[in-house]
Amino acid sequence: MPMLDEKVMSEVKKVLAAMREPVTLRLYTQELECAYCKDTHTLLDELVEANPLLKLEVIKFDEVKEDAAKEGIDKLPAIVVVGERDYGIRFYGIPAGYEFSALLNAILMVSTKIVKLTDETKEFLAKLDKPVHLQVYVTPTCPYCPPSVILAHQLAMASKMVRADMVEASEFPHLVQKYSVQGVPRTVINEKWFVEGAAPEAMVIAKIKEALLDA
Amino acid sequence: MLDFNVLIPETAEPDKLWDLIILGGGPAGLTAGIYAARYKLETLLLEKSIVSGGQLTATQWIENYPGFREPVLGKKLAADMEAQAKHFGLKVISENVQSVNLADEIKEIETDYAKYQAKTVIIATGSSPRRLGLSDEQKYAGNGVSYCSTCDAPFFKDKVVAVVGGGNTAFEEALFITKYASQLYLIHRREEFTADRIFQDKVFAEPNIKIITNSVVTGLNFDLQVGRSLNLQNTISKESSELEVDGIFIFIGNLPNTALFTQQLELDEGYVVTNRKYETNQKGVWAIGDVQKGVLRQVATAVGDGAGAAHQVNKYLVENH
Numbered sequence: 141m142p143m144l145d146e147k148v149m150s151e152v153k154k155v156l157a158a159m160r161e162p163v164t165l166r167l168y169t170q171e172l173e174c175a176y177c178k179d180t181h182t183l184l185d186e187l188v189e190a191n192p193l194l195k196l197e198v199i200k201f202d203e204v205k206e207d208a209a210k211e212g213i214d215k216l217p218a219i220v221v222v223g224e225r226d227y228g229i230r231f232y233g234i235p236a237g238y239e240f241s242a243l244l245n246a247i248l249m250v251s252t253k254i255v256k257l258t259d260e261t262k263e264f265l266a267k268l269d270k271p272v273h274l275q276v277y278v279t280p281t282c283p284y285c286p287p288s289v290i291l292a293h294q295l296a297m298a299s300k301m302v303r304a305d306m307v308e309a310s311e312f313p314h315l316v317q318k319y320s321v322q323g324v325p326r327t328v329i330n331e332k333w334f335v336e337g338a339a340p341e342a343m344v345i346a347k348i349k350e351a352l353l354d355a
Numbered sequence: 356m357l358d359f360n361v362l363i364p365e366t367a368e369p370d371k372l373w374d375l376i377i378l379g380g381g382p383a384g385l386t387a388g389i390y391a392a393r394y395k396l397e398t399l400l401l402e403k404s405i406v407s408g409g410q411l412t413a414t415q416w417i418e419n420y421p422g423f424r425e426p427v428l429g430k431k432l433a434a435d436m437e438a439q440a441k442h443f444g445l446k447v448i449s450e451n452v453q454s455v456n457l458a459d460e461i462k463e464i465e466t467d468y469a470k471y472q473a474k475t476v477i478i479a480t481g482s483s484p485r486r487l488g489l490s491d492e493q494k495y496a497g498n499g500v501s502y503c504s505t506c507d508a509p510f511f512k513d514k515v516v517a518v519v520g521g522g523n524t525a526f527e528e529a530l531f532i533t534k535y536a537s538q539l540y541l542i543h544r545r546e547e548f549t550a551d552r553i554f555q556d557k558v559f560a561e562p563n564i565k566i567i568t569n570s571v572v573t574g575l576n577f578d579l580q581v582g583r584s585l586n587l588q589n590t591i592s593k594e595s596s597e598l599e600v601d602g603i604f605i606f607i608g609n610l611p612n613t614a615l616f617t618q619q620l621e622l623d624e625g626y627v628v629t630n631r632k633y634e635t636n637q638k639g640v641w642a643i644g645d646v647q648k649g650v651l652r653q654v655a656t657a658v659g660d661g662a663g664a665a666h667q668v669n670k671y672l673v674e675n676h
């Protein structure tokens with residue numbers, strides 16, 4: 141039985157019909173010690189069938205470890221959504237449940253280059269000259285999570301200084317421990333600052349500003 | 356089992372004059388949308404989350420919504436309502452409403468990204484969880500303090516948690532959380548519970564749930580990740596005690612999402628005052644579901660309100676435009 145049943149697949153096709161430029165999903169996997177690598181691989185295999193502009197590139201993590209580390213890839217499975225360039229949009233763990241929508245959103249965004257951010261945010265990003273790393277901790281069953289992920293990915297798309305990760309909490313217990321995640325969404329900014337819940341755009345930007353001032 | 360949701364935010368033309376704008380995509384707003392779209396009204400629904408369904412998405416099972424002999428998943432019911440509404444032509448946009456102007460003939464609704472105009476407005480912004488009001492409650496939200504069990508219960512696998520509340524929501528969510536937690540304390544400030552008998556029977560039969568009545572939570576000792584506890588006070592003896600827990604879920608009722616309307620609509624304790632036709636004190640503005648004063652706050656009633664209000668709006672537009 142396929143992972144994406146007929147009904148879901150037809151919805152996906154409809155949604156991805158809006159794609160303009162080609163998009164590559166770069167999947168980093170390994171065979172051992174990765175609970176969701178196989179499922180994620182199957183999922184993406186099926187997903188790329190939905191539109192010819194969508195390609196999958198599978199990379200064996202152990203063969204490229206050092207290069208991957210330079211791009212900040214440090215856990216598996218990892219999906220990098222690449223368009224004209226790598227915008228810093230990453231998914232760690234399987235993008236299932238509500239997060240599947242976040243993945244489709246990232247694909248559309250990279251493909252159409254349309255971001256929906258306020259003018260204030262765009263101005264702030266244009267002047268941003270320090271790196272910002274956003275990690276959004278989620279679970280697939282959390283309905284409030286995709287907006288936080290989508291926002292983070294939009295910021296990455298709009299600025300070369302921003303890298304934005306979706307992290308599926310249940311697959312990375314050590315990180316859940318490290319950042320004391322006991323509720324989702326929880327956005328971690330540059331390792332040390334936190335935003336709880338599905339905060340609106342202005343609030344996330346304010347917190348990023350705070351993090352940069354303090355750093 | 357893995358499932359996959361396909362929800363993509365859309366955009367709408369800002370220059371159009373809509374027949375109806377619905378604020379909020381919970382069960383009330385979505386039902387109004389289904390009816391309005393079938394009346395062929397040009398209808399726009401604004402929902403701040405990309406997932407419609409409102410509080411339906413914050414719970415696991417709905418047992419008392421007619422038509423489902425087996426409990427139905429809240430998020431499934433929500434997704435189906437949205438798909439049904441879109442099927443009839445409802446436009447759903449995920450934008451957060453920032454300000455409104457309801458007084459004039461043409462209503463103006465402003466979001467983070469655009470300004471929309473409509474001949475009529477239905478308010479269906481629902482309600483949000485009430486907080487306990489403890490000084491560091493906000494600080495630990497998402498880190499030990501939670502208001503959403505489907506979101507956060509999995510983080511308390513084999514942990515000890517407290518659930519605060521005595522109504523249907525507290526009881527139902529406690530039953531869900533015990534699937535993860537090893538021990539659950541249900542804390543209620545009174546002796547008697549308002550939860551339906553059917554929930555009470557189930558909770559009392561659960562070996563991992565211990566009931567603590569006549570008690571209120573007065574403090575969170577959550578500085579450390581381990582060895583956390585709550586301060587409790589007995590409401591009768593006034594005695595204080597400490598209870599070791601890893602986290603706390605709070606279900607003590609709701610507050611209406613009406614901050615947008617304080618200057619423009621008649622409110623009572625924050626709830627919008629409506630009559631039996633869902634009319635507010637502003638011409639061309641209706642309110643439905645949880646935001647209304649003095650109603651039962653359930654999915655079945657929200658849905659009924661949605662149908663009724665859409666009917667009123669249609670009649671109004673036929674007579675006035």
Ligand SMILES: Cc1cc2nc3c(=O)[nH]c(=O)nc-3n(C[C@H](O)[C@H](O)[C@H](O)COP(=O)(O)OP(=O)(O)OC[C@H]3O[C@@H](n4cnc5c(N)ncnc54)[C@H](O)[C@@H]3O)c2cc1C
Nearest residue numbers: 379381382383403409410414452481482644645652653654
């Ligand atoms: C944990 C829990 C369990 C429950 N269990 C049951 C049950 O078993 N049976 C039952 O019948 N009922 C149950 N309820 C109650 C039921 O969910 C509500 O009565 C019902 O959802 C109310 O519907 P509504 O459309 O009025 O509001 P809501 O469901 O609150 O929806 C309001 C919507 O408006 C949106 N919104 C708010 N402000 C804005 C803004 N400024 N801009 C844009 N959008 C906005 C919100 O995001 C939300 O989606 C439960 C509630 C909870 C919290």
